[in-house]
Amino acid sequence: MTPESILNVGATLGEGPVWTGDRLWFVDIKEHRLYRHDPASGMLDMWHAPDQIGWALPTARGDMIVGVKTGLHRFSPETGDFALLHNPEPTRPGNRLNDAATDPSGRIWLGSMDDSETEASGALYRLDKGHCAHAGLPEVVITNGPAISTDGRTLWHTDTLAKTIWRVAVDEDGALGKPELFVTIEDGAGWPDGCVIDAEGCLWTGLFGGWAVRRYDPAGKLMATVSFPVANVTKIAFGGPDLRTAFATTARKGLSASELEAQPLAGNLFMFDAGVSGLPVHLANS
Template sequence: MAGTVQSVLGVGATLGEGPIWFEDAVWFVDIKGRRVHRFVPATGAARSWDMGAEVGWILPAATGGMIVGLQTGLHRFDPASGALQLLHRPEPGLPGNRLNDATTDAQGRLWFGSMDNGETAATGRLHRCADGHCSDAGLPPVVITNGPAISVDGRTLYHVDTLGRTIWRVPIHDDASLGTPVRHVTIEDGAGYPDGPTIDAEDHLWIGLFGGWGVRRYDQAGKLVGSMRFPVANVTKMTFGGADLRTAYATTAAKGLRAAERAAQPQAGDLFAFDPGVQGIRITAAKI
């Protein structure tokens, strides 16, 4: 990693999350602000959409448009018109839950998590959508799920238990079922909470640290091999963008900051960029 971290879009998100690089732009959400944001680095153009409900993530859809994870369920989103179409309600019996972070694998399967919106009950589950069918992926429930992230070869899933400060490594079988989780990384006390994970082209795991002032990079064995410090405390997730996927873009949050902390961190909630010194992986559109 080289250089410094810089704010590239001053949105002041309450809870920025889920950045992706798609069609020469960074797309991300403000969960509590109920908005989807789009930023084009080449021109500086920015646009946002009101989702009408808390929105955990946005991903491209293989059939066109985007898929968003709202508290009310999975929706198809048309950026041109702003229209939303309900596709699936994953947890109709848990109105206190919301969706929180997602990814796709190379086959276009959609993996997404849920969490207790009050951040106290262990009702967060990991879900999988494949071949038009969505189901619970079978991992033990936690209060706040984050991720997952998928290894380069598609054989390993990294699942984050945020309040447990643990990143789990889980085998993915040929039929997309999951094996037994193995503890991969535990974030030590005082270093913040593990938030959104991302995989780079060297199969290393990057993790945002909520309350930890930065991001970290871990190798396949779970060894810490790099980090980047931010000027704001709550770093939620990063992605790789640019024509060569060699620029890191990271979302941050103002959520939970006291007045004095907010004054000391005027860029909290902005979108940041830095040079990670490594290339990322292009996203696969969701086939649901």
């Protein structure tokens, strides 16, 4: 599991990788860029979003729902148009949408965060058939990595600055149970960023400032660490024909001039053989 840099995008804050069909989508939050990459041909398409863009997820109607600082938008790859659907936080202009995942029922679970990374104003929301509602979990400074189990009955939610990942039961109607602590990242190992579940029910999380991606078993025991040549690893997505290739986004954000000189690959897109299959991405019902 040795990561290889495959796209020299130099993202300020690469994030949100998701595999759809035979292509990988990802974003550069701070540069307002949405990317689509075809690994087979090497093709890379790029669109400019209206503001900071945290993620893009495919829908059952063939377009994408994207999380932008100004709210949820519908994006058409054919036209390149972004159309505002809903702003879940109209009274919190200092927040932005940060990370998201779709469950087997087509619900999108999405989180917000304080863009200045100081106030505990970040919340988790549930978007279901066009209706967006607060998920009911305690608010934190930076929400991250909502990840969903194969059956959709468990959700993992990350409090990045507290270095904790929580596991929450999900009812059939989308109501959440009481959060249970899944894992705490020790001091010196970076901050937990985006996470995803593989076909064996294990959780993979990027470590911002931790030079690595980690894999934890369903009980929260550390199983593997994949070391990177860059400090800020944000999230992985499983892709390729057998969903065994891990694509990882990284970031240049927060690195000094000397650190950037020592990390020439920072912000690039990486890939490695995960040794296990991931889960297919579900289509959103909105």
